[in-house]
Amino acid sequence: MNQKILIVEDQFIEANHLRLMLQRAGYGVCGIARSVDQAEELVESEKPNLVLLDIFLTGKRTGIELAEKLRDSNIPFIYLSANSNEEVLNAAKATHPNGFLVKPFREKDLLVALQIAEYHHENGLESRLRKESFFQKQLTEINSEKAGWEQKLLKVAQALQPLIPFDYMVAGYSGEGKFMSNNALFFLRIGFNEYQVTGMEGLQMVANLKMDELSSSQTKTVVGPEVTFFNGASFKKLCSVPSMRKVIADTFHMNAVLIFPLPEISDEGKIFFFSFYSRRNDTYAEEHVALCNRIQSVLTKSVQNMLKVETVPPSEIDIAFPPEISSQSQSVTIFDGIVGQSHLLLNVFDLINQVAPGDTSVLITGESGTGKERIADSIHALSSRKGKPFVKVNCAALPVNLIESELFGHEKGAFTGATERRVGRFEQADTGTIFLDEIGDMPLEMQVKLLRVLQEKEIERIGGKSTIKVNIRIIAATNRNLEKEVAEGRFRLDLYYRLNVFPLQLPSLSERKEDIPSLVDHFIRYYSRKTGRKISGVSDRVMKNLLAYDWPGNIRELENLIERSVLLAKGLVIEDATLPLMRTKKTTSQEEDGRMKTIFENERDHIIAVLKKCNGRIRGAFGAAEILDIPPTTLGSKMKKLGIKREFVS
């Protein structure tokens, strides 16, 4: 074991004790630092493989500051700390540690934590390399295909998504020019593997700008030769002056950008570049810059090839560039039964796609009824454990005195009433997955036992004399704020860190109201089939109310309401759906309730108003598409997305 470990700990006795434990286990200790300054020097001179990091140290700076540097240098680290308050915990969590040990800990805990950290670090590197080599393979395939420039770039966009998350991507030359205006492509993500692709004309139309206004924004958009990113406030500042970035941010509500130039490809001094935009305001980080630098040369070669085989000379491409093409690939069906296409849900799909194949523990958080159990089903179904046991345990529903025997099992005669041997849930889940729902409700004394299962992958039946090895993947879920639970002493910090290897936060329904129309459609179809009733939709008034409601019970509440309404509907359309009055916002006009409409509601209302004027007619002269100045196909897809049905508005 040639591992060099740096100990960053200001308590001399504790540091020395740690050194002895590590050396006994065969690790090399390359230094002990008492402050962040000392640690920085040792990191520089000794290049440790791993750092054990106390949070509060001698001097003003804390271990959390050092952690950020370690992350940038790709050095794994484990925090050593006593239970801390919520603020410190959140800051520590944000640095993505490779482990967390709560003092005092046993030698065994330390060694297991080290093994896990090494495993995750190597696994992380390995999965990164795997993803990157898969991307290179995809590029080779794309290059060998006989397809047009836009089709090829679309495939590049799809291949880039798992490496660089984005909601909008631009590819083209920086600055103004004929070549650029005909070849720049814009990719709006509208599904898991689905994009709407437009040229400049398409963007011009959606942004509602004149072509010369857009060209002038384009001229002002400078792209340098370096990979750069802007998140949140710095992105806002970047967009405070006119540019293409401002147009995109304003039109599609973006909050971060990563600019990835390919300086070797230039035309009359203009550099070819990709820009990735995200609606989240913290998406991009140094790791994306490093990734871009690693894939830059292969992507450059690939784009050069695509440009070479583009048969139509750029100057001959005229304005007849298809205003919109879209793509949909097979993989859209992998999340069968999980309805919605909001960017927040697409982010969740990306994370599931990333984590499902491995054995990593997953912690799903989110309000009650947001679909945590649904997501757990999906992770198991997409993993290599599919077809093996999937055992669900609701920790809140188990009586405290039965929970241990339920989870671990017991031997015959282990306690009064144990007349038979019982195989516990962990054993039942062997080779498969166990889903621990409502983990935040697990009593503290059981948490210690669960921690042992997670660390040692073995259990002991109550009254049993030997340990039993189990091979299980753990998915846990809670609607509680676990950080708060830890800070208030109700949840063990070390267990929290062991479960939180891969956190998955589900958005509430009120954060993704644009998914309501498709969820309503889905539940109506489901309950119509189930009850044998023929219901085709909800009236426009009902949809308005559903969109204005804030859904404290999330999807479950919506599902229950639709189930009830399907049963009670008098005709083919649900005309009445009673929502709790207190929480329904008035929808008649924004002046009445003082609430400003969202862009989504505004767009929906405007389209409905136009459709009403045209008696539901979409195409042709005086059709809604003509009045709205968008292609009928675009209007069709917008109506679908916004839950507008022609028959209900005419």
Ligand SMILES: Nc1ncnc2c1ncn2[C@@H]1O[C@H](COP(=O)(O)OP(=O)(O)OP(=O)(O)O)[C@@H](O)[C@H]1O
């Ligand atoms: N995206 C979705 N598409 C369709 N149905 C969904 C979706 N998400 C959840 N549901 C349905 O909503 C209901 C509630 O979901 P689920 O039980 O998974 O929520 P939960 O977050 O685990 O709730 P709790 O915290 O109360 O246990 C279920 O009937 C589920 O099938």
